Structure formats: structure tokens, C-alpha cells
Amino acid sequence: MNLIEAIKGAGVVGAGGAGFPTHVKLNTKADCLIINAAECEPLIETDKYLCRTWAPQILEAILAVKAHLGASRAVIALKAKYQPEIEALSKAIQEASAPVEIFQMGTFYPAGDEQTMVQQVTGRSVPERGLPLDVGCVVDNVGTMLNIHDALKGQPVVDKYLSVVGEVKEPVMLRVPLGTPVTDCVKAADPNLSEYGLIVGGPMMGKPLIKEEDIQGAVVTKTTGNLIVLPKDHYLFQRAVKPIAAIRHQTRSACIQCHMCTDLCPRYLIGHKIRPHMVMRNLWREQELEDPQEYERVFGEAVNCCDCGVCEMFACPMQLSPRRVNQFIKQRIREKGIQVPRSTPTPQARPEIQLRRTPTGRLTTRLGLAAYYGLHAHSCQELSPEEVFLPFSQHIGKPAQPVKKEGDTVERGELLAQAGEGLSANIHASISGVVTEVTEKGVRIRGRKE
Numbered sequence: 001m002n003l004i005e006a007i008k009g010a011g012v013v014g015a016g017g018a019g020f021p022t023h024v025k026l027n028t029k030a031d032c033l034i035i036n037a038a039e040c041e042p043l044i045e046t047d048k049y050l051c052r053t054w055a056p057q058i059l060e061a062i063l064a065v066k067a068h069l070g071a072s073r074a075v076i077a078l079k080a081k082y083q084p085e086i087e088a089l090s091k092a093i094q095e096a097s098a099p100v101e102i103f104q105m106g107t108f109y110p111a112g113d114e115q116t117m118v119q120q121v122t123g124r125s126v127p128e129r130g131l132p133l134d135v136g137c138v139v140d141n142v143g144t145m146l147n148i149h150d151a152l153k154g155q156p157v158v159d160k161y162l163s164v165v166g167e168v169k170e171p172v173m174l175r176v177p178l179g180t181p182v183t184d185c186v187k188a189a190d191p192n193l194s195e196y197g198l199i200v201g202g203p204m205m206g207k208p209l210i211k212e213e214d215i216q217g218a219v220v221t222k223t224t225g226n227l228i229v230l231p232k233d234h235y236l237f238q239r240a241v242k243p244i245a246a247i248r249h250q251t252r253s254a255c256i257q258c259h260m261c262t263d264l265c266p267r268y269l270i271g272h273k274i275r276p277h278m279v280m281r282n283l284w285r286e287q288e289l290e291d292p293q294e295y296e297r298v299f300g301e302a303v304n305c306c307d308c309g310v311c312e313m314f315a316c317p318m319q320l321s322p323r324r325v326n327q328f329i330k331q332r333i334r335e336k337g338i339q340v341p342r343s344t345p346t347p348q349a350r351p352e353i354q355l356r357r358t359p360t361g362r363l364t365t366r367l368g369l370a371a372y373y374g375l376h377a378h379s380c381q382e383l384s385p386e387e388v389f390l391p392f393s394q395h396i397g398k399p400a401q402p403v404k405k406e407g408d409t410v411e412r413g414e415l416l417a418q419a420g421e422g423l424s425a426n427i428h429a430s431i432s433g434v435v436t437e438v439t440e441k442g443v444r445i446r447g448r449k450e
């Protein structure tokens with residue numbers, strides 16, 4: 001079986017957050033393979049744990065993917081301060097005499113954004129709304145590489161590593177079957193609070209869960225890499241639930257046009273046409289602009305926003321929300337059917353790019369997370385839930401189609417749902433047991449008592 005077929009069969013998708021089906025992404029040729037181990041957002045521990053624990057296996061997968069792509073370079077990019085991880089990877093590279101480089105990045109946000117990473121490693125800027133492949137690169141997460149390693153041994157994706165941090169006794173790493181309730185994960189980390197809110201992912205781009213029913217219904221998927229346990233009234237939740245009407249009102253009255261949101265915007269710094277301060281300046285007349293061409297001229301740049309949140313969570317001295325405003329404008333542009341052309345096919349990074357990085361430590365303080373920064377997970381627990389719920393959509397693209405029905409007995413690793421045509425991915429049983437429910441959203445399995 002070739003590499004693409006093995007990856008497709010195993011249901012591998014991008015493990016770093018986006019969930020792009022890997023067999024589609026890698027079905028190409030590229031000059032440079034970049035492995036993202038930079039842990040983009042503060043507090044997440046997962047990539048570091050994988051690098052320390054599975055370096056030889058990760059390397060094996062990198063070499064297989066490098067050969068498949070015909071890449072002249074393979075580079076593992078991670079933060080220079082990750083010394084134990086760099087040592088583990090360097091040892092594996094040395095022992096295998098492997099042609100793989102290690103690229104050490106600064107401690108800034110968003111170091112793990114793939115466009116920022118491509119610019120740092122190669123000096124090339126990906127075009128606006130483009131892909132790393134547009135400049136000859138493929139970027140994949142280190143967790144994806146571990147899943148590719150297993151896929152080449154015939155093992156499907158059925159488990160997930162994730163860290164649980166924040167208001168817990170101490171940060172922990174977990175290895176859990178896909179579909180495990182997130183409440184089981186929090187319980188295993190011994191939370192300090194009886195009532196809590198959760199962020200699934202990182203504090204900047206993760207998904208906040210505040211309502212009890214949302215928390216109770218959430219499960220670990222192929223893209224869940226981290227859970228942050230926080231008090232329900234935490235600053236991050238207050239920002240997340242602010243209505244867009246209030247944000248518009250505040251923008252009109254409080255934006256001082258200081259330009260900081262633009263100066264520190266990572267997409268602006270790699271040379272894209274995006275100036276959030278201009279969108280904020282013109283927001284007051286958004287409802288009056290009816291001519292599509294004029295709307296595109298005034299607000300079109302908002303489509304180049306990647307939602308990283310630097311502008312609103314770090315740059316803005318008035319605590320305004322350019323990111324939320326850009327999201328609102330993007331929605332309006334879609335509704336109006338306006339097509340925004342790229343400003344240039346070959347953007348160039350701005351000369352000040354290295355001087356305008358957002359330092360992770362200071363960002364963490366601004367986010368109200370300083371108490372948890374610098375705490376690390378040293379051990380890994382394995383959980384065995386009694387029941388799992390496996391969603392059909394754990395990836396970008398079409399949901400997988402169920403091949404099992406209620407009452408069927410399944411073994412761990414057996415196919416539960418088949419990838420749809422095009423962009424989609426297989427889903428496998430993560431525990432052995434009986435299918436107790438098949439809904440539009442996914443499959444529930446009750447585990448077999450051994």
C-alpha cells in the first residue's frame with residue numbers, strides 16, 4: 001500500500017487544529033516539508049510531549065513524507081526554548097543520519113501559524129488567502145506525523161493526546177480514545193473548581209464553552225489538542241460573549257486610530273494587504289455603503305484576516321475588537337457576494353517583521369493567564385471511558401458516512417464511517433463494544449466490559 005492510501009485508510013487529518021484530510025494535502029509534490037512543533041498558543045503542552053516521547057517514530061514518518069513529496073528540505077520548526085524536545089529530536093536525527101533540519105524560533109505568538117512559519121523558515125510569504133504549497137511548502141503538525149507513522153504500520157487514528165491546563169491541580173497530558181467526553185478529561189486532571197468554563201484549544205483561537213450543556217456534550221476529536229479550565233467569569237469568556245452591536249458602538253466612540261492593530265498584525269507583517277485600523281475607522285458608515293465596488297474598496301481587506309486575535313487581545317490599548325469586526329465584515333462580504341482579488345501574487349515581508357513580534361509571556365499576562373504560564377505536564381495518563389461518541393465531522397470537508405448501525409458489535413480500530421467523496425476522512429471505532437446510537441452527527445459506542 002502506498003503512503004497516500006495508508007493515510008486515507010487510517011483517517012489521518014491535521015492534528016494541529018484545522019483537521020484538513022492529510023491524504024488530500026499530501027497528494028502533491030513540494031520543495032520543502034515543514035513540521036510544525038512550535039505549539040502556536042500559550043499553555044499547550046501536547047507537541048512538546050510528542051517530541052520528547054516519540055522522536056524516532058516522528059522522524060520515520062517525516063522521512064517517508066519527504067520522499068513522497070520529493071522535497072529537497074525537511075525542517076522541524078519549534079521554539080528555541082524547547083531544549084529537551086530539541087535534544088530528543090536531534091538525537092533521533094543523529095542516530096538515523098537523517099537529512100532533517102531543526103529550525104529554532106523565538107517565543108512569540110503566532111509562531112505556529114503556518115504562514116508565519118513558512119516565512120520564518122524559507123523567507124517566502126504565502127499569498128493572501130493562499131496555501132504554503134503556493135510557495136513550494138507543505139506544513140504538517142508533529143501529531144499528524146505520529147499518526148502517519150502509525151498509519152504506515154496499519155493502525156488507524158483512534159486515540160488522541162491532549163493536555164489539560166489552567167485551574168487544575170497540575171497540568172496533565174492524557175492519551176484518550178476519540179469520542180471521550182471532555183468532562184472525563186477534566187476530572188482526570190483534578191480541577192480546582194466545581195463549576196468551570198472550558199476553552200477547547202488555545203486561549204487565542206480556541207473554542208470557549210461556558211454553558212453546562214455545551215460542556216457536558218463536548219467530546220475529544222482528532223483535532224482536540226488542549227483543554228483550559230477557567231472560572232466561568234474569566235476575562236476570556238467575557239470577551240468571547242460580547243455582542244457585535246456593543247463592539248460596533250464601542251468602535252465608533254473609542255477607536256483612537258493609533259494604528260497598533262495594524263502594526264502588530266502578523267498578516268500585515270508578512271506583506272498582506274490588511275489594515276485593521278482602516279476597517280475600524282470606516283465602520284461607522286458600513287451600513288450606508290451600498291455600492292459593492294465601494295464596499296470592497298473600503299472593507300475588502302478584512303478577508304485577509306486569519307482570526308489570530310493579536311489586534312484585540314494584545315495590540316489595542318482601548319480593548320476594542322478588530323478581529324470580531326473583521327469577522328462581521330467577512331460575513332457581510334459573503335452575503336453581498338463580493339469577490340475580493342489578491343493585491344499581489346508575490347507579497348514581501350515588511351522589514352520590521354522581526355521587531356514586531358508579540359511576546360508570548362506578555363500576551364499571557366494580558367489574557368489573565370499568567371498564573372498558569374510556565375507550568376508543564378510531566379506525566380501522561382491513559383483514560384478508558386465507558387462510552388464514546390464519535391462525530392462524523394472531525395475534519396474539514398464532507399462528513400463521513402456511517403457503515404454501522406445500532407446494535408452492531410465493533411472492535412477498536414474497525415471502520416465506523418467511510419470518507420465521503422473528495423475532502424473527507426474515515427472514522428474508526430476508538431473502543432470495542434456495541435453501537436448504541438447512530439445520529440446525523442455521529443455514533444455512540446458503549447464499551448464492552450472485559
Ligand code: SF4
Nearest residue numbers: 255256258259261316
Ligand atoms: S489598536 Fe485599537 S484604538 Fe488603535 S486603531 Fe486599532 S482598534 Fe483603534
Ligand code: SF4
Nearest residue numbers: 265305306308309311
Ligand atoms: S485577527 Fe487582527 S491581528 Fe490577526 S490577522 Fe486579523 S486583523 Fe490581523
